[in-house]
Amino acid sequence: MTARLRRRAVGAGAKHKFVFIDRLLATLVSLRHGTTHDVLACWFGVDRSTITRAIGEVRPLLAQRGCTVAPGIRLGSLAEVIEHLGAEAQTGIIDGTEIRVRRPAAGRKGRDKFVSGKTKQNAVQSMVLTDAEGRVLFCSPARPGSCADITQARQLGLVELLVDSPFREILADAGYQGMGAQTGGRVVTPPHRTFKKNAPAWYEERHEQQRKAHSSRRIRVEHGIAHLKNWRALARHLGRREHMSDIVQAVAGLLSHQQTATLSRGLGT
Incomplete structure (x- = not known):
């Protein structure tokens, strides 16, 4: 049987993982430039919630240094x-x-x-x-x-x-x-x-x-x-x-x- 090249559809295969270095970079950009999470999500090709979760994890680590x-x-x-x-x-x-x-918000205690x-x-x-x-x-x-x-x-x-x-x-x-x-x-x-x-x-x-x-x-x-x-x-x-x-x-x-x-x-x- 003749071997043939494997063909994949666009976007198929293993998904990109949001590794720590990317999470750190996203946090630094957010702190330095105030870039919104929506923009960061577009840059890194992930969902906005992923950016929010990543920054929430990395930011306390930077604060503790x-x-x-x-x-x-x-x-x-x-x-x-x-x-x-x-x-x-x-x-x-x-x-x-x-x-x-x-x-x-109006009516909140300690406003x-x-x-x-x-x-x-x-x-x-x-x-x-x-x-x-x-x-x-x-x-x-x-x-x-x-x-x-x-x-x-x-x-x-x-x-x-x-x-x-x-x-x-x-x-x-x-x-x-x-x-x-x-x-x-x-x-x-x-x-x-x-x-x-x-x-x-x-x-x-x-x-x-x-x-x-x-x-x-x-x-x-x-x-x-x-x-x-x-x-x-x-x-x-x-x-x-x-x-x-x-x-x-x-x-x-x-x-x-x-x-x-x-x-x-x-x-x-």
């Missing part, structure tokens, strides 16, 4: 970051950042707690900690936008961590005033005004100089937050609010790895 401070060294908790800064005698800088989210007192918009908030150069070292889980900066820092246990450590100082803005006394002066905030009214000209000039000097030292954290917001997933989130903690911490870990790699190349290591 922590922030990279040196090649091969990651810090996963606030306690580890404080210990690292203390051991290296480095200054830390903290600030809160807000990310706009969808408003909870108003996502309204930010600063921006008057529906948002979640995360505390960001950087070193003196603006490299991201830690991002906290997301909290509703109505949570004050100092309240979130206290809930994270920052006061206890600073009191029990040889850490030198953390720079903060006026939203953290009051923590300096609780931490033995380790949290440094802008100077208070001594004169409320009818202040002499020399005092106004000196007070303004002190505030500018403090602001110029802590401006690096604003640069770190700006780099975080360059990731489209943190510009504005239109998905489920329950995923925001994983999103923030995943982006922080990826950004810190990029910053450390860039610094290592610059030093020639």
Whole structure:
């Protein structure tokens, strides 16, 4: 019997499997560019539900990696970051950042707690900690936008961590005033005004100089937050609010790895 070539219909045969590297790539594209799951499904030739499930599996893994401070060294908790800064005698800088989210449905319990007192918009908030150069070292889980900066820092246990450590100082803005006394002066905030009214000209000039000097030292954290917001997933989130903690911490870990790699190349290591 004469052998003949096997002919298959278009689309027949073994189906393509959505392997881990593809799931990771889809998650990275979603975080960096905010690409919708429908578009990603078209790119990878799978169903939208497959993309959603894959991102839901990979995103928590990225969030658990922590922030990279040196090649091969990651810090996963606030306690580890404080210990690292203390051991290296480095200054830390903290600030809160807000990310706009969808408003909870009408009639849902706790709907108003996502309204930010600063921006008057529906948002979640995360505390960001950087070193003196603006490299991201830690991002906290997301909290509703109505949570004050100092309240979130206290809930994270920052006061206890600073009191029990040889850490030198953390720079903060006026939203953290009051923590300096609780931490033995380790949290440094802008100077208070001594004169409320009818202040002499020399005092106004000196007070303004002190505030500018403090602001110029802590401006690096604003640069770190700006780099975080360059990731489209943190510009504005239109998905489920329950995923925001994983999103923030995943982006922080990826950004810190990029910053450390860039610094290592610059030093020639």
